[in-house]
Amino acid sequence: MHQADRSVLAASQCAIRIDGLTKRFGKSVAVDDLSLVVPPGQTFGLLGPNGAGKSTTIRMMVGLTQPDEGTIEILGEAATERTVAVKRRIGYVPEKHHIYPWMRVSEVLGFVSSLYPQWDDDLSDELLEVFELPRHKRVRHLSKGMVAKLGLLVALAPQPDVLLLDEPTSGLDPLIRDEFLEGILATQAQAKGRAVLFSSHHIDDVARIADVVGIMDGGRLILTEEVTHIHDRVKLMQAVIEDGTLPRSTPEEAIWTQVDRRQWSLTLYPFSQELAEQIAAENPVTRYEILDISLENLFKQVIRGRRQVAREKRS
Numbered sequence: 001m002h003q004a005d006r007s008v009l010a011a012s013q014c015a016i017r018i019d020g021l022t023k024r025f026g027k028s029v030a031v032d033d034l035s036l037v038v039p040p041g042q043t044f045g046l047l048g049p050n051g052a053g054k055s056t057t058i059r060m061m062v063g064l065t066q067p068d069e070g071t072i073e074i075l076g077e078a079a080t081e082r083t084v085a086v087k088r089r090i091g092y093v094p095e096k097h098h099i100y101p102w103m104r105v106s107e108v109l110g111f112v113s114s115l116y117p118q119w120d121d122d123l124s125d126e127l128l129e130v131f132e133l134p135r136h137k138r139v140r141h142l143s144k145g146m147v148a149k150l151g152l153l154v155a156l157a158p159q160p161d162v163l164l165l166d167e168p169t170s171g172l173d174p175l176i177r178d179e180f181l182e183g184i185l186a187t188q189a190q191a192k193g194r195a196v197l198f199s200s201h202h203i204d205d206v207a208r209i210a211d212v213v214g215i216m217d218g219g220r221l222i223l224t225e226e227v228t229h230i231h232d233r234v235k236l237m238q239a240v241i242e243d244g245t246l247p248r249s250t251p252e253e254a255i256w257t258q259v260d261r262r263q264w265s266l267t268l269y270p271f272s273q274e275l276a277e278q279i280a281a282e283n284p285v286t287r288y289e290i291l292d293i294s295l296e297n298l299f300k301q302v303i304r305g306r307r308q309v310a311r312e313k314r315s
């Protein structure tokens with residue numbers, strides 16, 4: 001990295017900074033007022049169901065789609081004024097690979113390496129071996145997993161400072177997925193203070209390698225939290241309510257709630273003991289307990305909670 005680049009990065013302290021990003025397709029809002037920051041060395045897992053807006057967000061970050069509103073800054077430079085020097089420091093692995101199918105693996109590497117002055121031949125050779133990619137095979141004869149690995153190699157060999165991966169594990173079998181996540185992403189992608197943003201709808205992937213998780217649905221980033229803090233910041237409150245009564249008020253921190261006879265369950269974010277006490281005091285609650293929640297349940301509840309609110313608004 002050049003000295004001047006470092007000072008820009010130090011001033012912004014963020015490899016990726018997105019503010020108020022919005023993208024509409026006709027009347028539908030694909031990305032809705034999304035803001036996030038990823039400092040160097042951090043891996044951000046963008047988790048969301050189909051159609052949440054993950055690919056559109058990443059496509060805007062690499063300049064393949066233009067935002068309607070908001071700003072994107074990568075390595076201290078606005079996306080609207082991106083220079084070739086910064087473009088070369090951004091690695092991108094798309095959801096659907098567009099590597100020329102008629103090229104041999106060696107030809108792909110020759111072609112892409114000519115575009116990047118900082119292409120690392122040793123790393124390329126090492127990854128070729130680790131991934132067991134056959135140099136002489138044509139891309140159209142490679143399996144889906146092999147193409148995914150080639151896509152990652154091509155993104156990693158130029159040693160990017162920012163790596164953007166759109167559903168990098170989709171279509172991979174469980175063994176290759178394990179190898180990909182732990183053997184490759186964890187060692188290669190997260191090395192050297194690189195900022196990594198990857199999208200997935202696999203909770204496991206995110207829990208395994210991300211430092212921070214952002215849960216996205218309907219274009220909105222609903223929750224952003226460090227993976228190690230999630231257990232403290234999100235809790236399930238299970239309250240027993242008086243016979244024949246209903247909860248009187250649900251706080252806005254309740255990202256999901258359900259009443260089943262006398263049991264009232266609420267997932268609270270951000271959680272605090274005072275909040276639980278306040279809920280108990282303002283409602284006909286006879287007793288309650290606070291439970292931990294798994295990332296998988298949290299993900300499902302965030303999505304279900306939003307569907308529930310949407311249904312209630314419609315009825």
Ligand SMILES: Nc1ncnc2c1ncn2[C@@H]1O[C@H](COP(=O)(O)OP(=O)(O)OP(=O)(O)O)[C@@H](O)[C@H]1O
Nearest residue numbers: 025029030048049050051052053054055056057201
């Ligand atoms: N070019 C486009 N024209 C019209 N609508 C689009 C276009 N691209 C995306 N969308 C819509 O925007 C929304 C967000 O799509 P996007 O592909 O970003 O979601 P995603 O979270 O990546 O989903 P998946 O996990 O299925 O890939 C969807 O409703 C999708 O139909």
